[in-house]
Amino acid sequence: MQIDRKTAPSKKKIVIDPHLWVDHYSDFLYRYTLSRISDDETARDLVQETFLAALESLHKFEGRSKEITWLTAILKNKIIDTYRKNSSGLNGKMRMDEAEKQQENFFEKESGQWKEEHVPQSFSADIEELLINEEFNEILRGCLSKLPPLWSAVFTMKYLDEEDTYAICENLCITHANFWVIIHRTKLNLRDCLQTNWI
Amino acid sequence: MNTLKKITCCCRKAIFLVERKHTEGIAVMDEIRLLIHLKDCPVCRIFQEQSLLIDCMMKRNQKFLKDKRINLSDDFKNNLKGLIQDKLVQKTGVMGDTVL
Ligand SMILES: [Zn+2]
Numbered sequence: 001m002q003i004d005r006k007t008a009p010s011k012k013k014i015v016i017d018p019h020l021w022v023d024h025y026s027d028f029l030y031r032y033t034l035s036r037i038s039d040d041e042t043a044r045d046l047v048q049e050t051f052l053a054a055l056e057s058l059h060k061f062e063g064r065s066k067e068i069t070w071l072t073a074i075l076k077n078k079i080i081d082t083y084r085k086n087s088s089g090l091n092g093k094m095r096m097d098e099a100e101k102q103q104e105n106f107f108e109k110e111s112g113q114w115k116e117e118h119v120p121q122s123f124s125a126d127i128e129e130l131l132i133n134e135e136f137n138e139i140l141r142g143c144l145s146k147l148p149p150l151w152s153a154v155f156t157m158k159y160l161d162e163e164d165t166y167a168i169c170e171n172l173c174i175t176h177a178n179f180w181v182i183i184h185r186t187k188l189n190l191r192d193c194l195q196t197n198w199i
Numbered sequence: 200m201n202t203l204k205k206i207t208c209c210c211r212k213a214i215f216l217v218e219r220k221h222t223e224g225i226a227v228m229d230e231i232r233l234l235i236h237l238k239d240c241p242v243c244r245i246f247q248e249q250s251l252l253i254d255c256m257m258k259r260n261q262k263f264l265k266d267k268r269i270n271l272s273d274d275f276k277n278n279l280k281g282l283i284q285d286k287l288v289q290k291t292g293v294m295g296d297t298v299l
Contacts, residue, residue: 018287022280027270034269044271048279055286112209120245127252131259140256158222159257165223184218191249 016058016067021051025068029075036079036156038145046082050075076161080171083153106188120191123198136198143193147186154179155186208232210243217247221254 026047033043053074054061061070106118114120123130130136144152153172157163163171169179208216213236219225220233237244271279 018283019280021283022276026276026279030271031266031269044275047271048282051279051283052286055283055290058290107209107211112211114210114242119242120249122245123249127248130252131255137256137259140253155257159254180215180219183222184215187218187250187253188214190253191246194249194253 016061018051018055018058021054021067021071025071026051028068029071032072032075033079036160037082038141042082046075046078049078053078083149083157083172086149086153106192118192121195121199123194136194139194139197140190143190143197146193147189150174151182151186151189154182155190158183207235210236210240213237213240213243214246214250217243217250221251 029047029050030043033046034040037043037046050071054071057074061067065073106115107113108115123136125133144155147155150172154168154174157168157171158165165176165179168174169176174182213233216225216229216233220230225233237247
């Protein structure tokens with residue numbers, strides 16, 4: 001069968017209208033940021049910066065993706081930049097060496113067995129119920145926000161964005177081995193924090 | 200029994216294997232090590248269950264995205280619209296749409 005090029009539909013022109021961005025996309029982008037960065041003020045700043053950066057690079061928008069996809073990609077890069085910046089600062093969060101030290105305390109040095117005060121205990125509720133329990137989820141968010149910034153960045157990218165391990169390592173400038181140590185320590189820490197605040 | 204001793208591991212190692220197993224997978228030998236450990240260690244079994252719970256909660260957090268109660272304030276939005284408008288005027292000198 002021959003394809004008549006003359007009758008092929010002409011490429012549709014894509015109209016970008018920045019006047020509508022705020023009404024159409026700002027709440028979505030705000031929620032997107034808040035689910036990755038717990039600080040409200042930073043989240044709002046990032047949404048604003050995203051729109052302004054997008055205006056600067058309007059000429060680069062090739063119309064291959066939807067406006068919202070393009071804006072989200074810009075925002076995502078900004079979030080990663082923030083992760084990077086935060087991982088060198090503290091902002092009232094736990095220092096990495098403190099967190100590491102705390103973790104060594106979870107196990108007996110010689111035997112590698114759990115220390116009594118950190119032994120995992122049952123959350124004494126049905127797992128399915130806990131999963132949707134708002135209070136429990138709130139505690140988890142609280143625990144996440146106290147982590148060293150690099151840890152929460154790695155953890156959030158792994159679970160929330162389901163990013164490829166190698167992409168995370170590259171974006172956050174860490175080695176693959178380091179990635180695993182961080183994931184492992186974060187999990188230990190979060191679980192312990194949940195236990196402390198829930199039971 | 201001695202051979203069994205050699206392939207068992209401590210809790211510290213076991214929970215490291217738990218994490219890796221559920222993400223990237225682990226070597227057969229480690230898998231056996233972990234199985235033997237978990238069989239005899241109820242505490243690490245609790246850890247494993249709760250670790251998976253945290254994974255699910257993290258993924259579920261995506262729903263946050265659809266939570267219509269979380270919105271920017273009207274003040275913030277209006278201010279942002281103003282900023283965009285200024286920038287557009289500054290850039291193009293016109294108020295119209297950009298057509299690609
Ligand atoms: Zn154990």
